[in-house]
């Protein structure tokens with residue numbers, strides 16, 4: 286991967302790559318549609334009153350389209366390269382479908398505090414399979430380097446995600462303070478991907494257009510990542526994982542898909 290791309294990722298916390306998963310779009314669509322027909326126990330409708338904002342995760346072992354994509358595409362290699370990691374270890378898949386006519390915004394958040402992972406080498410891949418204009422993810426450039434993490438909230442009702450208190454930054458609203466935040470936001474075509482650090486603060490507008498907005502996110506971790514206990518049930522929770530703070534993620538649940546030769 287071009288060093289300039291890696292540099293931008295490190296500076297901004299998020300970058301766009303054009304067309305890299307073009308050949309996989311139909312397979313991803315097939316996986317998302319299977320997921321919608323047969324959601325898991327984790328599926329959520331996010332308390333939406335008009336339209337639909339469906340999300341579900343951890344389905345890759347039962348939905349063969351996702352398994353194929355994760356194991357046989359360039360995704361793992363891209364993940365390792367952008368993280369500057371020798372390995373790319375798969376954490377989980379996440380499907381997000383915001384149907385046309387859904388005014389619900391995705392709250393500004395970082396993924397990191399919802400997860401039980403600690404480390405600097407992380408990357409999420411947000412891969413939409415419908416054209417994106419004004420409906421994609423928006424990032425606060427450089428926010429992955431903030432010293433404290435943003436208070437995680439429930440997407441359904443904005444309540445605190447963890448019951449126990451911890452020192453968090455308040456959820457920002459960069460649109461009310463545009464002088465102080467540089468927002469990154471891209472129009473996208475199916476096959477494009479946005480790569481972002483788990484600590485990058487991001488959100489999304491509603492989808493008021495008459496077009497679907499289906500996306501698959503893949504979450505990867507690199508060499509320096511270990512398990513960390515959070516002040517409550519994480520998202521995803523992975524019940525019975527049995528790991529303790531400081532341990533590497535267990536490879537039987539979180540496979541290393543790519544190792545640099």
Ligand SMILES: O=C(O)CCC(=O)C(=O)O
Nearest residue numbers: 381391396411489500502
């Ligand atoms: O699709 C969305 O609106 C949110 C996606 C997201 O936050 C993520 O993939 O981390």
